[in-house]
Amino acid sequence: MATLHTRSAARLMIAPSVLLLLAWMIVPLAMTIYFSFLRYNLLMPGMEEFAGFSNYSYFLTDPAFFQAIFNTLAIVLGVLFITVVGGIALALLLDQPMFGQGIVRILVIAPFLIMPTVAALVWKNMFMNPVNGLFAWVAKLFGLQPFDFLANAPLMSVILIVAWQWLPFATLILLTALQSLDEEQKEAAQMDGAGAWSRFIYLVLPHLSRAITVVILIQTIFLLSVFAEILVTTNGGPGTQSTNLTFLVYAQALLQFDVGGASAGGIIAVILANIVAFFLMRMIGKTLEA
Amino acid sequence: MARNVSTQRKIVVTVVAWTIGILIFFPILWTFLTSFKTEAEAIASPPSLFFFDWTTENYHEVQSRSNYFLHFMNSVVVSFGSTLIGLIIAIPSAWAMAFSPTKRTKDVLMWMLSTKMMPSVGVLVPMYLMFRNTGLLDTRTGLVIVLTLINLPIIIWMLYTYFKEIPGEILEAARMDGASLSKEIIYVLTPMAIPGIASTLLLNIILAWNEAFWTLNLSAAKAAPLTAFIASYSSPEGLFYAKLSAASTMAIAPILILGWFSQKQLVRGLTFGAVK
Numbered sequence: 001m002a003t004l005h006t007r008s009a010a011r012l013m014i015a016p017s018v019l020l021l022l023a024w025m026i027v028p029l030a031m032t033i034y035f036s037f038l039r040y041n042l043l044m045p046g047m048e049e050f051a052g053f054s055n056y057s058y059f060l061t062d063p064a065f066f067q068a069i070f071n072t073l074a075i076v077l078g079v080l081f082i083t084v085v086g087g088i089a090l091a092l093l094l095d096q097p098m099f100g101q102g103i104v105r106i107l108v109i110a111p112f113l114i115m116p117t118v119a120a121l122v123w124k125n126m127f128m129n130p131v132n133g134l135f136a137w138v139a140k141l142f143g144l145q146p147f148d149f150l151a152n153a154p155l156m157s158v159i160l161i162v163a164w165q166w167l168p169f170a171t172l173i174l175l176t177a178l179q180s181l182d183e184e185q186k187e188a189a190q191m192d193g194a195g196a197w198s199r200f201i202y203l204v205l206p207h208l209s210r211a212i213t214v215v216i217l218i219q220t221i222f223l224l225s226v227f228a229e230i231l232v233t234t235n236g237g238p239g240t241q242s243t244n245l246t247f248l249v250y251a252q253a254l255l256q257f258d259v260g261g262a263s264a265g266g267i268i269a270v271i272l273a274n275i276v277a278f279f280l281m282r283m284i285g286k287t288l289e290a
Numbered sequence: 291m292a293r294n295v296s297t298q299r300k301i302v303v304t305v306v307a308w309t310i311g312i313l314i315f316f317p318i319l320w321t322f323l324t325s326f327k328t329e330a331e332a333i334a335s336p337p338s339l340f341f342f343d344w345t346t347e348n349y350h351e352v353q354s355r356s357n358y359f360l361h362f363m364n365s366v367v368v369s370f371g372s373t374l375i376g377l378i379i380a381i382p383s384a385w386a387m388a389f390s391p392t393k394r395t396k397d398v399l400m401w402m403l404s405t406k407m408m409p410s411v412g413v414l415v416p417m418y419l420m421f422r423n424t425g426l427l428d429t430r431t432g433l434v435i436v437l438t439l440i441n442l443p444i445i446i447w448m449l450y451t452y453f454k455e456i457p458g459e460i461l462e463a464a465r466m467d468g469a470s471l472s473k474e475i476i477y478v479l480t481p482m483a484i485p486g487i488a489s490t491l492l493l494n495i496i497l498a499w500n501e502a503f504w505t506l507n508l509s510a511a512k513a514a515p516l517t518a519f520i521a522s523y524s525s526p527e528g529l530f531y532a533k534l535s536a537a538s539t540m541a542i543a544p545i546l547i548l549g550w551f552s553q554k555q556l557v558r559g560l561t562f563g564a565v566k
Contacts, residue, residue, distance in 0.1 A: 010390045014381035017446060018398065020379065025405045090310070097296075099306040106550050107311035112316055113549035115500040117520040118538040122321050124524075126531055132333040134320070140335075165540035167314070167562065176557045196384065215562050225409045228502035228517070232524035245365045246411040246503075253415050263415050270412035277407035285400055 022201035088172025325535035348536035372437035384449035467485025
C-alpha cells in the first residue's frame with residue numbers, strides 16, 4: 001500500500017516531532033555534561049574554568065549526597081509498597097458488586113488529579129500541623145500528645161503525602177487489568193473447589209503480574225523526581241532529612257548557584273533513572289509486538 | 291437463599307468500599323468545606339464538619355489580595371497552549387506512523403518514549419540558564435515551550451495507539467468506492483480519529499495543569515500558573531487555612547471534573563497503551 005510517494009510524505013510528517021525531541025534531548029543534556037566538568041558559580045561570573053571530575057568527587061563525597069540517595073530510595077520504595085499493596089486490595093474491593101460503584105471509583109481516583117502543591121499544603125497545614133491540624137485534634141481526643149509529623153518524621157510524612165497521590169493510579173490500573181480477567185475462568189476455579197485465597201494466589205495474582213510491573217516501573221520514573229511535595233512541606237529539612245536527589249540538585253543550582261556541582265548531580269540522576277528506564281522500555285516494547 | 295446471601299454480601303461490600311472511598315477523598319472534601327469557613331472556624335476545636343456559617347468571603351479575599359485570576363489564566367494558557375501545539379505537531383507524526391509504518395517505526399516510537407524517562411532535574415541547569423539569557427524566564431511562552439516538549443512523547447504515543455485501531459480496510463473500501471484522498475481524510479478518517487484526539491487532549495491538559503517541576507522553577511510573580519501560586523502559601527500565609535482552601539478549591543475543581551470524565555483514557559495514556 002505504501003508507495004514511494006506516501007513514504008516520503010510520511011517522513012515529512014514525522015520530521016517535526018523527531019527534530020524537536022532530538023533537540024530537546026541532546027542540547028540541554030550536552031550542556032549539563034559540559035557544565036559538570038566546569039567550576040562555574042553564577043555568583044562569580046567570568047571565573048569558569050575546567051575542573052575535571054572535581055564536581056563529581058565533591059558530590060560523591062558529600063554526606064548530603066548519600067542522605068539524598070537514601071531518601072530517594074526510601075521515597076520510591078515506601079510509596080511503591082503502600083500503593084501496590086493498597087492498590088491491589090482496593091482494586092479487588094472495587095471489582096465486587098456493590099451499590100454506587102461508579103461514585104466510589106470517582107472518590108478513589110480524585111487524589112491523583114490534585115496538583116502536587118495543593119495536595120502537599122493541605123496535608124501539611126490542615127492535617128499534620130501539630131497545633132491546628134486534624135490529626136492533632138484526633139490525638140487530643142484520645143488523650144495523646146499531638147505528633148509533629150513534619151519536624152519529627154519528615155521523610156515519612158512526605159512518603160505518606162506522595163502515596164496518597166499515587167494510590168489512585170495503582171488502583172485504577174490494577175482495576176482495569178482485573179476487569180479483563182475471564183469470569184468463566186474464575187467460575188471454573190470455584191467449581192473445582194479453589195477457595196478465595198488460592199484463587200487469588202494462583203489465578204488473580206498471575207493475571208495481574210503484568211499490570212503490577214507496569215505500575216512499579218512507571219511510578220518509579222515519577223517517584224525518582226518527587227520535587228514539589230518536598231519544596232512546599234519540609235523544604236528538604238530539617239537539615240537534609242527529607243532531601244532527595246532532585247531536591248539536592250535544585251538546591252545546589254538555584255539556591256547555591258553552583259552550576260558545575262548541580263550539573264554533576266543532574267547527570268548522576270539521569271544515570272539512575274536510565275537504569276530503571278531500561279527495564280520499563282523493554283516491557284513497553286513487548287506490547288508493541290502483541 | 292443464595293440470592294439472599296449475595297445481597298447481604300453486596301451490602302457489606304458497599305459499606306466497606308464507601309467508607310474507604312470517603313476516607314481517601316476526605317482531604318479534598320475537607321479543603322472544600324474549609325474554604326467556606328471563617329479563619330477562626332477553620333482552626334476551631336472541635337472542628338465542625340457542616341454546621342458553620344457558610345461564607346464566600348475567602349474567595350473574594352483571595353482574588354483581591356493576590357490577583358488570583360491572573361494565575362488562573364496563566365494555568366489555562368499554559369496547559370491549553372502546550373497541549374494544542376503538541377497536538378498540531380503530533381497528529382501528522384502519529385498518523386504517518388500508524389498508517390504507513392516502516393521497519394523503523396517501532397524504534398522511533400521507543401526512542402520518543404525514552405526522552406520522557408529523562409529526569410527533569412538532569413537538564414534543570416541549562417534550561418534555567420538558557421531561559422535567563424533569552425528572557426523566557428517567567429513568561430507564559432517559556433512555560434508553553436517546555437510543557438509542549440515534555441508532553442509531546444505522551445501525545446504521540448496516545449494518538450498512535452488510537453490511530454492504530456482504525457481499521458485499514460475501511461480506507462481501501464472507501465478508495466474502491468472512488469473516494470479521493472481528501473474525501474478519504476475528511477469523511478472517513480477524521481470522524482474515526484476524533485474520539486482518540488479528544489481523549490489525548492483531555493489527558494494532556496490534566497498533566498500540563500498539574501505539572502509542578504518546571505512551573506515552579508521557571509516562573510515567578512508574572513507567569514506563575516496555579517501550581518506555583520499555591521506554592522507561595524507554604525510561607526506563613528499558609529496558616530490562613532480558609533484562604534488556602536479557597537485558592538486550592540478553585541485550582542483543583544476544573545481538573546477534578548475533567549479527570550472524572552476521562553477515567554478510562556487516564557489508564558491508557560499513563561501506561562503508554564500497555565494497559566487498556
